[in-house]
Amino acid sequence: MGTGPVEGHEAVPFAAEFWAALGGADALLPGLRVTGIGDLPSAFRVSALAAASIGVAGLAATELGALVGGAEPRVSVNRLLASAWFGSAVRPAGWSVPPVWDPYTRNYRAARGGWVRLHTNASHHRAAALRVLGATEATDPADVRRLVGRWDAFELEEAVVEAGGVSAAMRTREEWRAHPQGAAVASEPLLHRDRGSAGAVGEHWRPTVERPLAGLRVLDLTRVLAGPVATRFLAGLGADVLRVDPPDWDEPAIVPNMTLGKRTARLDARTPEGLERLKALLAEADVLVHGYRDGALDRLGLDAGTRQRLRPGLVEASLTAFGFSGPWRERRGFDSVVQMASGISHRGMVATWEERPQQLPVQALDHATGYLLAASVLRGVVELVRDGAGSSTRTSLARVAEALVSGGDQPTDGVFDQWNGPCTMIGTQWGAAELLPPPARFDEINFGFERIPKPLGSDAAEWGSPAA
Incomplete structure (x- = not known):
């Protein structure tokens, strides 16, 4: 095996760095526990990255749970299961998804x-x-x-x-x-966090200890892959996630994984009617998650100031590929x-003595970024309740890559056991599928999904009742 048993936050690489970047209180960090052994085969500590990013998202969830009446924040993450969630959480049973990569990619x-x-x-x-x-x-x-x-x-x-x-x-x-x-x-913070406008969570948010995000409206303007990971985690905590895509967009290889728990709608924000509909959705949302390149929303007339005016108290999380400064920011x-x-x-390539570039064994930058964004939303909701102001958090795949590299190398000749524990059978629009157990374990929170995976554009571009 690549590593021995891992227990306690002090033995969890990345966790303290991530929690500090989120503005979390040091006193809560001992509530994160990681167990299990094994590392995904890589020159980098990908399994540790998975456990830590899922762990801080779970810790932020329990912090919110404690705020609405729950016990002291505590979360446990299994290293093997975390690595599996960085792959595929929804596994087709008797059917298959299209290839992930285009023939020319x-x-x-x-x-x-x-x-x-x-x-x-x-x-x-x-x-x-x-x-x-x-x-x-x-x-x-x-x-x-x-x-x-x-x-x-x-x-x-x-x-x-x-x-x-x-x-x-x-x-x-x-x-x-x-x-x-x-x-x-390298000069950017892992998470850039700004205070937003004064406001409050909408009346549709009806949190319980078991479902701390119940009824919270999350407008999801993200696509492959980090943003959808973030909003899927929020949906698992009870959030009402509405994913909105352009008319011509599809990602068939990952839709079954990334629409789990969400409504999916389409609109064309390049048209006057579509833009007005998008503004109306934003005005009634509590959270906005987007992955547009720097300046793209500004060009639509939805700059940061406009977004905060449309929805005072908005909690916003966003990402780009290459950061928010420098010549490649767009x-x-x-x-x-x-x-x-x-x-x-x-x-x-060098570490494995190969002659070709070696990619990470999973899309680890995407997934880690997604869980950090989910954690930033949860911390943003906590701060909105406590301080009466929204927030904006942003990061990039490239900055998360720097965090991964800073964790150091690991041996590439370890043995990794795939997750073969129990799964839950669920229905999808394509057929039955296995759903992995929750990526984090909580004492009180019931992590689960109320909507099955379905094609993009299956729902109307509107907010409905939480159970719709």
């Missing part, structure tokens, strides 16, 4: 500069990358490899990004730290792309 060896990753899962990102390469959707992936092989990795990265696509050349950790964006990310990105740019893929 992969790491390619360039003529110069080493390796480069193209991320082409979204149709417009795929079109941009193929256009730069002089290819079309009819081009065989093997031919795309040959086309990439004519480029310099860094020049192709820039060309694809300039065309509206998503790409990253593989950098070493030293190259990333020396890069202007790497330096900018650059598109995903977990695997950030791994390439930030040196994680290179470090994994």
Whole structure:
């Protein structure tokens, strides 16, 4: 095994750093307990990251539970189960989801500069990358490899990004730290937290010790993958989560996992009618979670000041790929792309003596970021109740990557047992599925989901009764 038994917060890497970034009281941290053994196979401490990020989200939930009448905050996280939630919490039984990766999404060896990753899962990102390469959707992936092989990795990265696509050349950790964006990310706090406008939680919030977020309205404007992880955790605590997507967006490989517990609606905020509907939803929400690139909401006329005026006391949590400062602050990105740019893929390659970039065994940056966002929402609700003011918290995949790297290396030759404990059978729109046990264990909170997974756009873009 990679590690021995782990118990107590002092033996939990990352936990103290995460809880401090959330503004949590030091006195509550001993209420977090992590048990179990084993590490996901990686050069980095991914299982410890999973346990700590889920753990602080659970601790924040119990803090809120204590505020509404519960006992002293305590939460327990099983290291093996936390690692499993960083993979797939909903496991199809007798059916399958589409492939996670588009045929062109992969790491390619360039003529110069080493390796480069193209991320082409979204149709417009795929079109941009193929256009730069002089290819079309009819081009065989093997031919795309040959086309990439004519480029310099860094020049192709820039060309694809300039065309509206998503790409990253593989950098070493030293190259990333020396890069202007790497330096900018390193200078940012893990969680940037600001006090918001005065206000109160809406009357529809009816918290109980067992369901501390019951009736809390969460407007979810997020997509792959961190934001949906955050709002799924909030739904598990009873929140009324309304996920809103554009008319043409889909992510079929992960929808069964990421719509669990939520309503799912569509609207086009680029139209006057759609924008007004979005504003109306925001005005009646308690929480906003979004993953738009820096400035995107501003261009819609929904800048931070407007959001707080529309909903005084709003608790807001957001993320970007590459941070909120530096030359890449508006650059598109995903977990695997950030791994390439930030040196994680290179470090994994060196540690395992492989000849190709090595990605993390799960989308760990996404998942950890998601649980930190969920924790920030829970802490924001606590502060709203106590102080009568909303809040805004933001972070990035790249900044969470820095936290992971700062946790140090681990041996890559350990053995990891997959979670094979009991699961619950649930229904979905596609068929029966196994649902993992809750990612955190509480003395009093009943963590569970009131809505089954379903396709995007299955509901109206409106708030309904909590049980609707």
